[in-house]
Amino acid sequence: METKDMMMTSMLTMDKRENEGEGHKGREEVGGGEEGTQQENGKPMPSNGFTTSTPQSPREGPGTAATPGGTASGPGGDGAGSTAPLGGLRTLVVQQTSLERPRETWSKKMDFLLSVIGYAVDLGNVWRFPYICYQNGGGAFLLPYLLMAVFGGVPLFYMELALGQFHRSGCISIWKHVCPIFKGIGFAICIIALYIAFYYNTIMAWALYYLLSSLRPTLPWTTCTNSWNTANCNSYMSTDHNVSWSNSSTSPAEEFYTRHVLQVHLSPGLHQLGSVSWQLALCLLFIFTIVYFSIWKGVKTSGKVVWVTATFPYLVLLILLVRGATLPGAWRGVVFYLKPDWEKLLSTTVWIDAAAQIFFSLGPGFGVLLAFASYNPFHNNCYKDALITSSVNCLTSFLSGFVIFTVLGYMAEMRQQDVSAVAKDAGPSLLFIIYAEAIANMPAATFFAIIFFLMIIMLGLDSTGGAFVVKLFEEYATGPAVITVVLLEVIAVSWFYGTTRFCNDVHLMLGFYPGCFWRVCWVAICPCFLLFIIISFLAFPPEVRLFHYHYPQWTTVLGYCIGVSSFICVPAYMVYHLLTAKGTFKQRLLKSITPEPSSDGHRDLIVTNAV
Numbered sequence: 240m241e242t243k244d245m246m247m248t249s250m251l252t253m254d255k256r257e258n259e260g261e262g263h264k265g266r267e268e269v270g271g272g273e274e275g276t277q278q279e280n281g282k283p284m285p286s287n288g289f290t291t292s293t294p295q296s297p298r299e300g301p302g303t304a305a306t307p308g309g310t311a312s313g314p315g316g317d318g319a320g321s322t323a324p325l326g327g328l329r330t331l332v333v334q335q336t337s338l339e340r341p342r343e344t345w346s347k348k349m350d351f352l353l354s355v356i357g358y359a360v361d362l363g364n365v366w367r368f369p370y371i372c373y374q375n376g377g378g379a380f381l382l383p384y385l386l387m388a389v390f391g392g393v394p395l396f397y398m399e400l401a402l403g404q405f406h407r408s409g410c411i412s413i414w415k416h417v418c419p420i421f422k423g424i425g426f427a428i429c430i431i432a433l434y435i436a437f438y439y440n441t442i443m444a445w446a447l448y449y450l451l452s453s454l455r456p457t458l459p460w461t462t463c464t465n466s467w468n469t470a471n472c473n474s475y476m477s478t479d480h481n482v483s484w485s486n487s488s489t490s491p492a493e494e495f496y497t498r499h500v501l502q503v504h505l506s507p508g509l510h511q512l513g514s515v516s517w518q519l520a521l522c523l524l525f526i527f528t529i530v531y532f533s534i535w536k537g538v539k540t541s542g543k544v545v546w547v548t549a550t551f552p553y554l555v556l557l558i559l560l561v562r563g564a565t566l567p568g569a570w571r572g573v574v575f576y577l578k579p580d581w582e583k584l585l586s587t588t589v590w591i592d593a594a595a596q597i598f599f600s601l602g603p604g605f606g607v608l609l610a611f612a613s614y615n616p617f618h619n620n621c622y623k624d625a626l627i628t629s630s631v632n633c634l635t636s637f638l639s640g641f642v643i644f645t646v647l648g649y650m651a652e653m654r655q656q657d658v659s660a661v662a663k664d665a666g667p668s669l670l671f672i673i674y675a676e677a678i679a680n681m682p683a684a685t686f687f688a689i690i691f692f693l694m695i696i697m698l699g700l701d702s703t704g705g706a707f708v709v710k711l712f713e714e715y716a717t718g719p720a721v722i723t724v725v726l727l728e729v730i731a732v733s734w735f736y737g738t739t740r741f742c743n744d745v746h747l748m749l750g751f752y753p754g755c756f757w758r759v760c761w762v763a764i765c766p767c768f769l770l771f772i773i774i775s776f777l778a779f780p781p782e783v784r785l786f787h788y789h790y791p792q793w794t795t796v797l798g799y800c801i802g803v804s805s806f807i808c809v810p811a812y813m814v815y816h817l818l819t820a821k822g823t824f825k826q827r828l829l830k831s832i833t834p835e836p837s838s839d840g841h842r843d844l845i846v847t848n849a850v
């Protein structure tokens with residue numbers, strides 16, 4: 240699980256590299272003409288020193304051509320490779336070949352799978368899914384979640400992997416092969432990736448601060464004797480039998496997070512953020528440095544990093560699950576998690592939350608899946624990969640739910656409250672308050688605190704302001720914008736590029752056509768699924784709240800402006816493309832929706848005669 244931020248940054252780097260040398264063509268003479276061609280290890284080389292590109296797709300072929308005499312020419316043949324007697328008729332084969340360096344690929348198939356799993360399984364699985372499930376009736380939420388996954392999330396996931404693998408392009412350059420007028424989608428994705436990097440890295444910086452604070456015999460969020468604690472602080476452990484808890488009580492874990500790390504009590508709100516915390520600023524700088532060195536050499540580096548970052552979190556989750564199951568009252572949380580409240584299904588909010596959760600969990604539309612798949616072998620079974628990684632993603636969310644709800648059951652037992660009344664706030668507070676409280680009750684708490692917050696950093700690394708800004712970006716900067724971008728993406732592929740052409744591409748790679756289910760999802764169900772989320776968001780804008788602070792009305796306008804700042808690239812590029820194209824308006828419009836043929840690694844052989 241490498242951060243969405245790290246993956247977003249990596250995606251931009253990959254997209255830049257793939258354009259180096261694009262458009263250059265060379266000519267080499269095989270058989271009679273020797274000028275302009277060099278030999279290196281028995282392979283023909285253009286005179287500039289680049290080796291000829293290796294075949295990447297079945298359309299390239301082995302480089303055979305028919306001679307006038309009917310003899311096939313090619314490697315090991317007697318056609319163009321043989322030389323006629325001096326003065327006789329010779330066959331000259333002119334081969335056009337791409338002079339760009341061979342495209343980088345994953346060292347192993349597992350590198351790709353772990354990278355995709357690490358990208359899809361991120362902090363949202365650990366904190367957002369359990370909380371969304373918690374506030375939408377527990378087990379009742381699982382039904383709309385699974386339906387939205389089957390008919391919306393997985394088809395979009397599969398579509399992006401197939402697109403990236405076939406066209407071998409990133410989020411910007413791919414659109415010339417799909418529908419050129421929609422190239423603005425790529426620029427919008429890059430801006431959204433930048434916004435995500437802002438707040439994901441900030442959350443990882445908080446986790447780093449927790450990690451450093453754990454390097455002491457007694458964890459600072461287990462006692463009420465620290466300088467930041469208030470008179471309402473009420474400390475309890477799993478061994479305590481008489482705990483006096485009131486509505487005004489706060490736990491030491493909550494006060495450590497809100498008053499010491501975030502220091503939200505020093506700021507009245509978004510209009511006055513206060514001074515910069517130099518400790519968190521240094522942590523943030525260190526996180527950006529880690530992200531850079533994790534991806535600076537492309538997939539060869541990131542493919543190795545994910546072997547640790549994508550597997551380690553599962554070990555930590557299993558340890559926390561075992562410990563959570565042994566806490567008093569854990570069964571209350573599990574019952575709440577699995578016992579469905581069917582009346583909740585009558586609320587549209589549950590379905591909106593389910594659609595949004597599966598969408599952001601799998602992560603189509605961020606450009607990362609396109610970039611990752613573009614470094615696969617041409618015939619890699621991306622259909623199987625899509626099913627495996629999306630299943631792992633959903634199962635991880637389900638597992639995280641057990642981890643969270645066992646601790647919620649314990650907290651409800653100790654405080655003598657209902658499970659539904661324990662968690663007051665969503666978002667990262669689940670990570671830094673509830674998980675921290677669970678760790679505090681474990682033997683060798685310091686050790687487990689270290690590995691847990693290492694896990695949080697790794698989860699962030701696989702998926703890549705202060706608390707008030709982070710919340711604003713989380714609600715507005717990425718959500719509505721990226722959903723709109725994906726809606727345009729699926730429309731461009733299904734309606735303009737065409738499902739028939741897209742299915743032919745898949746058949747060329749995998750040897751079989753996508754079934755009717757996938758076609759119907761791409762053409763109709765997925766666009767309706769995304770449009771439903773967008774309309775619901777606009778009709779029922781979220782009430783943004785952080786702890787006891789309610790965001791004022793002007794922040795809603797600011798949030799929409801931030802969201803539009805990325806999405807505006809799409810219509811802006813459409814206007815630019817139509818204005819700069821040549822010809823009549825009809826010709827320009829037709830050219831803007833006509834895909835250019837993909838020529839990556841393809842070779843055109845021209846047979847001619849020479850004396």
